[in-house]
Amino acid sequence: MATGVSTSGRASAQRGRSGPKAGASPVHDGRRLRDHEHMESWTIKHFSQANPAGTGQDDVPALLRRVADSIESLGLIKVQDLVMHTEITAGGDWPSLTVYFHDAED
Known part of the structure; x- marks a missing residue:
């Protein structure tokens, strides 16, 4: 039920720890997302x-x-x-x- 937004594995590996840096924006297709850009919502x-x-x-x-x-x-x-x-x-x-x-x- 996620929207497909994920963090970059490359950036995590460069920092030498798992997970995104505190306060970092999610990365999608190699670029940073701003606010709710490209997020979907639906009713179920x-x-x-x-x-x-x-x-x-x-x-x-x-x-x-x-x-x-x-x-x-x-x-x-x-x-x-x-x-x-x-x-x-x-x-x-x-x-x-x-x-x-x-x-x-x-």
């Missing part, structure tokens, strides 16, 4: 889902089935990304999934 839909709290809240296979059913109910979509989170609660681990998607026509 998403939902998060978890099992109900209590017995079975930590059941990852059940969560995956629940999310798969939700994805199918949305019709023709393209899933861009899935992110799993785990909240630690008094009742134990409580995983959730966030699904990032867009319409198949987009």
Whole structure:
């Protein structure tokens, strides 16, 4: 989901350490970017889902089935990304999934 902007490996090697110099501008195609030059933005839909709290809240296979059913109910979509989170609660681990998607026509 990055925009393709990266730091120059050459510049890092010349400094003898990894990563860009503090305060340095990103480099793209051998030239410095200014502010938000050439950056893209877009809107993506998403939902998060978890099992109900209590017995079975930590059941990852059940969560995956629940999310798969939700994805199918949305019709023709393209899933861009899935992110799993785990909240630690008094009742134990409580995983959730966030699904990032867009319409198949987009």
